Amino acid sequence: MGKKLKIYLLIIYLISLLFLLILFPEFIHESRYSHVIFLFIVTFLMNNFSIFFNYITRIKTSMTIPVLISAFYFINPLWVGIVTALGTITFKEEIKYFVWYKFLFNRSSIFLASVSGALVFNLSRSVLDGNTFPILSALMASIVYFIINNFLVYIVINLADNDVNQMSLISYFRELSKNLITSYFIGLILLASYINFGKSLFVLVIILLFIIKDFFYSRLQQMNSYTQIIESFLKVIDSKDHYTEGHCERVANYTYHLCNEMNLSRAKSEKIISIAKIHDIGKIYVDDDILRSSDKLSEQEYKEIKRHTEYGYQLLKDIDLINDELDIILYHHERWDGRGYPEGLKGEKIPVGARILTACDSLDVMITGRTYKPPMTKEEIIAEFKKCSGGQFDPEIARKMIQLIKDGYFDDKFKSEEKIRELELSLEY
Structure with a gap:
């Protein structure tokens, strides 16, 4: 690991600790522990067991931002950060192949991004949405989470891979942002379900979404097979x-x-x-x-x-x-x-x-x-x-x-x- 990367990781660790200390009073003032526990369980399951909902293609689908929008609404910023940072731990990727500094960086970057998103949500809600459904404030908070989390990851990738061609920041975000709007609208649907009908419908909507995703992924797999057949025949023609x-x-x-x-x-x-x-x-x-x-x-x-x-x-x-x-x-x-x-x-x-x-x-x-x-x-x-x-x-x-x-x-x-x-x-x- 290079010196620059070590310094960068240390800075991220220290900033996360500073955020934690500043917001610590909110730790004991949180009264909605049922929401905290529920959203943690949902986030954890979505990041570790979504494979079961996509068994045909074996493609794992992240639902962090959609669930995070409900966390912005129901719990305070510190708990949003804790729920997201711990709920996104993946046993298959991070625990099985545990590397302490990678693990700590992933938790820190997600914690900083989700806390920042929650603070923006709280500050902008009264200005942008008032007492109505938080369409604009949720959008602002999601964008802040997305930018901070991915920007921190972009920096660590570039510092770690000095010998490879670096992807420009614009290209990097353009590739990642393709699913942001979809995640945002799914998050609004989940939030509306949670507010109006409670946890049961929230879970049912998630299950329905994964069933739909499974259908589209199976269709995508079929299209990929189609493309592979076409490419194989093309090689045969050219060789002939x-x-x-x-x-x-x-x-x-x-x-x-x-x-x-x-x-x-x-x-x-x-x-x-x-x-x-x-x-x-x-x-x-x-x-x-x-x-x-x-x-x-x-x-x-x-x-x-x-x-x-x-x-x-x-x-x-x-x-x-x-x-x-x-x-x-x-x-x-x-x-x-x-x-x-x-x-x-x-x-x-x-x-x-x-x-x-x-x-x-x-x-x-x-x-x-x-x-x-x-x-x-x-x-x-x-x-x-x-x-x-x-x-x-x-x-x-x-x-x-x-x-x-x-x-x-x-x-x-x-x-x-x-x-x-x-x-x-x-x-x-």
């Missing part, structure tokens, strides 16, 4: 066809922007983007010689490579997590004028996701080129989309793609005119 390595990722990026431009729902957009990442998965069944050929394909070879859409669809259709919207893979080479494959669908009979993917897939070919065809300039690509609107592409999608290109969304992908001319000359030789 090195020339087009990165193609699916780029197409997915273009798809993201085009879906936004199309004002599709978030759920539908996410499905289309995910499918875009693996739209060429069927190529794993196509012979390597055909995929990597730089010569013009024979009629039989072209028929074989066209079957990659059907191969991909058949491969994925029985996987429940990703079988939704699989028509996008099957039909992403259909054309608006009906001259595409595999079924020659025309116009709006082609799923919108497939129409979007057709445009994005073609855009990447235009931008990157192929062994037999050099990349195109920005102006040439715009002209190509105009030319193929109503033919290869849905006119509305072509118009929106042209607008995205003009607005500069893909400027970092376009090769310079000079570079393209060099590539054209190399192809001639």
